[in-house]
Amino acid sequence: MTKTVMEASHAISEAVKMIKPDVVPAYPITPQTHIVERISDFVADGDLKTEYMRVESEFAAISACLGASATGVRVYTSTSAQGLALMFEILFIVSGMRLPVGMTVVNRAMSAPISIWNDHQDSISCRDTGWIQMYAETAQECYDLTLMQYKISENKNVLLPSMVCLDGFTLSHVYEPFDVPSQGRVDDFLPRYSPYHAILDPEQPLTLGAIGFPSHYMELRYSQIEAMENSIDIIEKTFNEFSDKFPVQVERSRPERYFHTEEYLMDDAEIVLVAMGSVCGTIKSAVDKLREKGERVGLLKLITYRPFPRDAIKNALKDVKKVAVLEKAVSPGANGPVFDEISSLLYEGDKRPEIRSFIIGLGGRDVRLDHIERIYEMTKEGKGKKQEWMF
Amino acid sequence: MAIAGLPEEEYLSCGHRACAGCGAATAIRLITKAAGKNSILVESTGCIEVISTPYPETAWKLPWIHGAFENPSSIASGISAALKAKGIEDEINVVAFGGDGSTYDIGLGHISGAFERGDNFTYICYDNEAYMNTGIQRSGATPYGASTTTSPAGRESIGKVEWKKDIIHILAAHKSPYLASASIGYPTDAFKKIRKAIETKGPTFVNLFATCPTGWRSDPAKSIELAKLAVETGVVPLYEIINGKHVVGMPRDISKLKPVEEYLKVQGRYRHLFRPEKKEMEINFIQERVKENLALLLEYAETGH
Numbered sequence: 001m002t003k004t005v006m007e008a009s010h011a012i013s014e015a016v017k018m019i020k021p022d023v024v025p026a027y028p029i030t031p032q033t034h035i036v037e038r039i040s041d042f043v044a045d046g047d048l049k050t051e052y053m054r055v056e057s058e059f060a061a062i063s064a065c066l067g068a069s070a071t072g073v074r075v076y077t078s079t080s081a082q083g084l085a086l087m088f089e090i091l092f093i094v095s096g097m098r099l100p101v102g103m104t105v106v107n108r109a110m111s112a113p114i115s116i117w118n119d120h121q122d123s124i125s126c127r128d129t130g131w132i133q134m135y136a137e138t139a140q141e142c143y144d145l146t147l148m149q150y151k152i153s154e155n156k157n158v159l160l161p162s163m164v165c166l167d168g169f170t171l172s173h174v175y176e177p178f179d180v181p182s183q184g185r186v187d188d189f190l191p192r193y194s195p196y197h198a199i200l201d202p203e204q205p206l207t208l209g210a211i212g213f214p215s216h217y218m219e220l221r222y223s224q225i226e227a228m229e230n231s232i233d234i235i236e237k238t239f240n241e242f243s244d245k246f247p248v249q250v251e252r253s254r255p256e257r258y259f260h261t262e263e264y265l266m267d268d269a270e271i272v273l274v275a276m277g278s279v280c281g282t283i284k285s286a287v288d289k290l291r292e293k294g295e296r297v298g299l300l301k302l303i304t305y306r307p308f309p310r311d312a313i314k315n316a317l318k319d320v321k322k323v324a325v326l327e328k329a330v331s332p333g334a335n336g337p338v339f340d341e342i343s344s345l346l347y348e349g350d351k352r353p354e355i356r357s358f359i360i361g362l363g364g365r366d367v368r369l370d371h372i373e374r375i376y377e378m379t380k381e382g383k384g385k386k387q388e389w390m391f
Numbered sequence: 392m393a394i395a396g397l398p399e400e401e402y403l404s405c406g407h408r409a410c411a412g413c414g415a416a417t418a419i420r421l422i423t424k425a426a427g428k429n430s431i432l433v434e435s436t437g438c439i440e441v442i443s444t445p446y447p448e449t450a451w452k453l454p455w456i457h458g459a460f461e462n463p464s465s466i467a468s469g470i471s472a473a474l475k476a477k478g479i480e481d482e483i484n485v486v487a488f489g490g491d492g493s494t495y496d497i498g499l500g501h502i503s504g505a506f507e508r509g510d511n512f513t514y515i516c517y518d519n520e521a522y523m524n525t526g527i528q529r530s531g532a533t534p535y536g537a538s539t540t541t542s543p544a545g546r547e548s549i550g551k552v553e554w555k556k557d558i559i560h561i562l563a564a565h566k567s568p569y570l571a572s573a574s575i576g577y578p579t580d581a582f583k584k585i586r587k588a589i590e591t592k593g594p595t596f597v598n599l600f601a602t603c604p605t606g607w608r609s610d611p612a613k614s615i616e617l618a619k620l621a622v623e624t625g626v627v628p629l630y631e632i633i634n635g636k637h638v639v640g641m642p643r644d645i646s647k648l649k650p651v652e653e654y655l656k657v658q659g660r661y662r663h664l665f666r667p668e669k670k671e672m673e674i675n676f677i678q679e680r681v682k683e684n685l686a687l688l689l690e691y692a693e694t695g696h
Contacts, residue, residue: 023469023472051475053508056503056507057504059461059462059465063465063468067458068472070469070470072473093459200454205452207444207454209457210447210449211440220446
């Protein structure tokens with residue numbers, strides 16, 4: 001193992017080098033560019049043997065991923081915002097065909113107005129495409145989740161594509177210390193891809209992408225939903241195996257043991273803030289400060305967002321009095337998407353904590369410690385509207 | 392299809408659900424015969440996926456994949472890259488095909504990208520000159536004067552008012568090593584061109600003209616004859632561009648062309664050019680432009696272009 005300091009984008013590139021994808025269709029978009037640039041350096045120097053395709057758009061990138069994955073090889077691509085939106089149509093087709101494609105989404109706001117800065121509106125609006133989604137807080141998590149996403153996606157009881165999401169600039173361009181294990185240990189954790197599904201092969205002709213009439217469409221969709229449900233358990237097992245094989249090397253760079261959620265100072269917490277991504281670092285600092293003042297507050301960080309880890313969240317919030325959901329996404333005409341999903345979960349429980357929605361950090365708006373402290377105060381005192389925008 | 396010189400093997404089984412007289416189905420049989428067993432086929436959304444793959448049935452005896460409408464070329468690029476990664480790219484032919492809506496319109500940018508990169512596969516457009524699967528709407532390949540459901544002939548309209556897009560020369564600008572125009576009316580010629588395209592390394596293209604009796608409102612029994620007549624009148628000249636040089640197969644003599652009127656009058660999509668009164672001006676316009684186009688191709692061939 002080697003402790004290193006790199007920007008989170010390059011932590012992803014490093015992980016991609018070590019998982020050895022056979023095909024990498026790449027197309028640049030800010031703030032994802034550093035990832036594909038670094039991978040192209042690896043290829044140029046012979047450090048990574050892969051078919052690196054300089055495609056003409058994100059639409060072509062995801063389509064090439066589809067074709068290559070259907071031919072039975074490991075595939076990687078990455079994108080952001082408008083690029084992800086351009087892929088939208090094919091995201092459904094990749095998951096519907098049960099192809100274990102791996103992708104990194106460097107989260108960026110959606111246009112208009114055009115913005116290159118961070119929020120989660122891009123990947124959240126793809127939550128229903130049938131892709132597994134995991135959100136990283138740190139460079140170490142970026143690296144680790146990239147290794148794990150393939151182990152999860154390629155599992156024969158899952159066979160679904162996955163996205164690892166990280167915040168543009170606020171994480172992607174930030175230098176952090178993290179640990180890179182040896183190639184041998186990575187290979188041991190993630191062996192070469194051997195497709196479980198039949199693939200495009202003249203020796204065994206197969207029809208992929210057939211038309212599903214009303215007599216069959218629902219059954220096929222149902223089997224896909226079952227696979228997504230299966231993935232909850234597979235993700236947990238993968239997180240456990242990873243945590244066993246790769247103990248923490250850099251303090252506070254990741255959870256001690258990976259789980260769908262990370263609970264930070266939640267043991268006796270009466271008020272819990274829920275969030276995803278790099279803002280959790282800021283929230284942890286705010287929680288530390290509030291704890292010093294004797295406030296019983298904690299953070300519930302969601303790592304897995306699809307599949308939605310219902311049991312983990314329900315269990316974590318079962319004895320909490322008040323919940324504040326902080327999210328970098330909106331659903332115009334409705335509530336914050338993560339807020340709505342957590343609300344509906346809590347409705348199923350016996351004790352229903354008060355729950356509040358806070359919209360934060362859209363289009364790269366800085367989320368500061370005092371924002372978090374204000375959110376905590378408002379939640380504690382029951383002040384403000386049901387949904388507050390933290391401008 | 393017992394045609395001397397063509398392989399007897401069929402890779403699209405009978406029992407598929409195409410209309411009677413479907414030119415695209417004939418096109419597919421020619422494509423697959425030319426491709427042979429060691430091939431992977433990629434298809435755009437369109438009639439063919441509907442008629443050949445009603446889940447859980449399939450008419451395909453070759454590995455076949457369909458993703459979306461606009462991306463068979465990008466999927467083919469991905470497959471070609473995967474085969475390269477596996478070290479078996481020389482053993483397997485990758486053949487992508489789509490209708491003219493996919494090829495001329497919505498998927499053109501992706502074909503351009505693949506051709507610019509020099510990706511190793513053959514793209515074949517079965518060109519029936521409109522969006523037939525969605526109900527005969529106008530495409531960039533619909534010819535001047537044809538009535539479609541979105542370019543209908545009417546009291547103030549003669550149907551489509553733009554000329555057909557010249558797809559082969561768009562791709563010629565990408566310096567593809569092999570491009571050709573073929574017609575299902577000349578199956579042996581089409582077979583040979585598809586074979587040549589597949590055997591040529593790099594991105595290659597064949598525009599395969601294929602009758603659609605449902606969309607053209609023509610006699611399903613005469614699909615092959617009509618595809619021949621398109622060539623004999625010069626509406627669809629058969630030619631190749633081999634490493635940048637034009638070779639014109641037929642027709643080669645402008646003075647011996649059959650009049651375009653013979654071709655137009657047997658198709659319902661041109662009915663308005665003859666009824667209620669004959670529109671001589673429009674028919675002459677089409678006739679002259681057909682001659683000009685052919686003259687230009689012959690000139691290219693003669694001057695070594």
